[in-house]
Amino acid sequence: MTKLAIALTEFYADWEVALLMAEGRSSFGLDFTVASPGARPVKSMGGIRVVPEVAVERLDPQDHAGLVVCGGEIWQTDAAPDFGSTIRAFAEAGKLVAGICAGTLALARAGVLDEVTHTSNEAALLATSPAYRGQAFYRDQPAAVSDRMIITAPGTAPITFTAEIFRALGRGSREMEEYLALFGREHGAN
Structure with missing residues (x-):
């Protein structure tokens, strides 16, 4: 069975990994x-x-x-944990590394966004990390980005974040695309 590690912190954003975990398991x-x-x-x-x-x-x-780093309020505070060595270990082993919302800041601090296309809540969030060198690879877009087993997403994109993780793990299918499209339909209604 394929197993993913989900890294949570105090005041994690529960909705950002809920669909991934529920549908991934079931x-x-x-x-x-x-x-x-x-x-x-x-x-x-x-x-x-x-x-x-x-x-x-x-x-x-x-x-x-792979390793999935959930976003949350702690990442922009002095209480933010340092997951750098764990993130780098997964990346160096060729494993999936994913971050959503402010969890992308942990990836930026670890240096894994320096040479891959990525996104976040906004470029200014990642720029708060002195270690971040990936400005040229940043994409300002509302959906998740996947590049060489690194997956990033703004906090408003848990559906495409989930989809990119499933695809990276070889779980993509027509049925999956149809299922995830159901979750995105509300956004086309406006």
């Missing part, structure tokens, strides 16, 4: 390891309390197909 044969800094329990922005299985720092790329 429809696409994926399993998930939920991790947090120090394996400490975390509470989402919506108040959902999660007790992680492992510390982010102890995740082994050999045990997972």
Whole structure:
């Protein structure tokens, strides 16, 4: 069974990985390891309390197909954890590395966005990281971007974020495209 590591922090944005985890498990044969800094329990922005299985720092790329960093309020504060070594270990092992919303800031800080096409909530968010060198590869767009197993998305794009992860894991299909299109229909109604 394909397993993804999901990195959560205190006040993580629960909606950003909910579809990925629910549909990944029920429809696409994926399993998930939920991790947090120090394996400490975390509470989402919506108040959902999660007790992680492992510390982010102890995740082994050999045990997972990829790492997904969820966004949340902490990433733009001094309390933001440093996932850099874990993110780099996954990238160097050729595994999928994905970040959504302010979780993309963790990827920028780790240096994995410096030479791949990517997006985020806005370019200014990534520019707050002194380590970020990927400005030339930034794309200002409302949907997720996938380039060489690095997937990024603004927080308003959990559907295309989920789709790009499924595709990168070889789970893309006509049925998946139709299913995900159902979730996006509301945006075409305006």
